[in-house]
Amino acid sequence: MVLDAIDKQIINLLRENGKMNNKEVAGKIGLSVTPTFERIKRLERIGVIQGYTALINRKAIGRDLKVICQVSLKSHEKEGIDVFESAIRELPEVSHAYHVAGATDYMLTIEVANMEVYQDFLKNQLARIPHIGQVNSSFVMSELK
Amino acid sequence: MVLDAIDKQIINLLRENGKMNNKEVAGKIGLSVTPTFERIKRLERIGVIQGYTALINRKAIGRDLKVICQVSLKSHEKEGIDVFESAIRELPEVSHAYHVAGATDYMLTIEVANMEVYQDFLKNQLARIPHIGQVNSSFVMSELK
DNA sequence: AAAAATACAGAATAATATTCTTCGAATAGG
DNA sequence: CCTATTCGAAGAATATTATTCTGTATTTTT
Incomplete structure (x- = not known):
């Protein structure tokens, strides 16, 4: 379960906004949509991202x-x-x-x-x-x- | 800021899974996609849903x-x-x-x-x-x- | 050095979100 | 009691996004 600097950037972005779309994440981390998509799926698969939730007042x-x-x-x-x-x-x-x-x-x-x-x-x-x-x-x- | 029973159902669904899509939410609450979409947007607008976040291990x-x-x-x-x-x-x-x-x-x-x-x-x-x-x-x- | 695996880009397609138009029922005003 | 208005919802049309597929360069392994 090795995370590089890009993975950590993705984690921080998705913590701030769990619904940020792939294209936007890709833009911010400087990769195209495909590897971004695959990295996020990997993080979900190996349990680093455990899920997504709505923040309720x-x-x-x-x-x-x-x-x-x-x-x-x-x-x-x-x-x-x-x-x-x-x-x-x-x-x-x-x-x-x-x-x-x-x-x-x-x-x-x-x-x-x-x-x-x-x-x-x-x-x-x-x-x-x-x-x-x-x-x-x-x-x-x-x-x- | 009046929430009816359907709004509360939506909140519970999106708490369990912040990325559940409209179609699925609509199916579970028994409405079509449009009013479901509008309800969710309203909940976001009036601050009941404050945002979305990824749950990180x-x-x-x-x-x-x-x-x-x-x-x-x-x-x-x-x-x-x-x-x-x-x-x-x-x-x-x-x-x-x-x-x-x-x-x-x-x-x-x-x-x-x-x-x-x-x-x-x-x-x-x-x-x-x-x-x-x-x-x-x-x-x-x-x-x- | 050749083979295999990895990481990425770009295009094509599938799925979903979002907007727009319409309809019917409930409600208030005359 | 009828008409105008509002509200909530449905369905179609469009825009956006997710996902898959293909190809290529780079690195790693043998």
């Missing part, structure tokens, strides 16, 4: 509240970890979830309509997962990036 | 280490906040940055090649920003979502 779809939630487990046996992780994967409110090494065990980002819905989420979803220990919520006031 | 581009970094400021005067925020915006290693209300002031996600590069980032980039207080790093071991 979450407030427009009624997800006004974003919360970073730090979770610790009570038990660190394999079973507890597996149960917790598969429960998290099923929750649509959770947009990202990382298993981390540090002060806590998991970092979750949660997106919900408002505080009331978040409270309901905590009480009726998160708190019901077995083995769960401490939960610490940080409410996003603004997104710099 | 970060390990493929040599960013093997992901860190969630919690930062507190020493001073919470407006000036300190502004200086910190504009410094953060300039750092390419920082992929996301949130100003939060909670135990700390900022949550950053950092992507770098390895621990050595991270240490260098902490010492030579982050620690040099004026007004910075506590920094707490959590290293991502696995990504559930």
Whole structure:
């Protein structure tokens, strides 16, 4: 999986605009459309480009509240970890979830309509997962990036 | 900015695959291509769809280490906040940055090649920003979502 | 040095996006 | 209660883009 400088340029262009067309990418990297096309297909094939997505304004779809939630487990046996992780994967409110090494065990980002819905989420979803220990919520006031 | 059920379907489809073409979207939502096209353009125009991006496998581009970094400021005067925020915006290693209300002031996600590069980032980039207080790093071991 | 593989360009074709015109249904105004 | 207007959609026509195919120069392998 060797990427040369041109591949990296392509990646940067498609990160900025996932719908930039071949001709335009070709122009910017200084190649004709064919090798450009083939390079992009290769990047997709070998898994460097994992897909494309539309960036949605979450407030427009009624997800006004974003919360970073730090979770610790009570038990660190394999079973507890597996149960917790598969429960998290099923929750649509959770947009990202990382298993981390540090002060806590998991970092979750949660997106919900408002505080009331978040409270309901905590009480009726998160708190019901077995083995769960401490939960610490940080409410996003603004997104710099 | 009123979204009906069809708009929400479109949003979900384009989130799964930002390059899904009009014809296919139209087929899935049960409309012909023209109104589908016009709805998508409208969603882009009014800012519900903010853009499109390629999803890149970060390990493929040599960013093997992901860190969630919690930062507190020493001073919470407006000036300190502004200086910190504009410094953060300039750092390419920082992929996301949130100003939060909670135990700390900022949550950053950092992507770098390895621990050595991270240490260098902490010492030579982050620690040099004026007004910075506590920094707490959590290293991502696995990504559930 | 010959053979094979690689990377690219340009042309041809296939598929898709975009625009334009038209139609029918719902709604507001007279 | 009828007519004008708006709205949402369909279908055809056109423009643009993606994809494939063919040929050539360059590099690598044997």
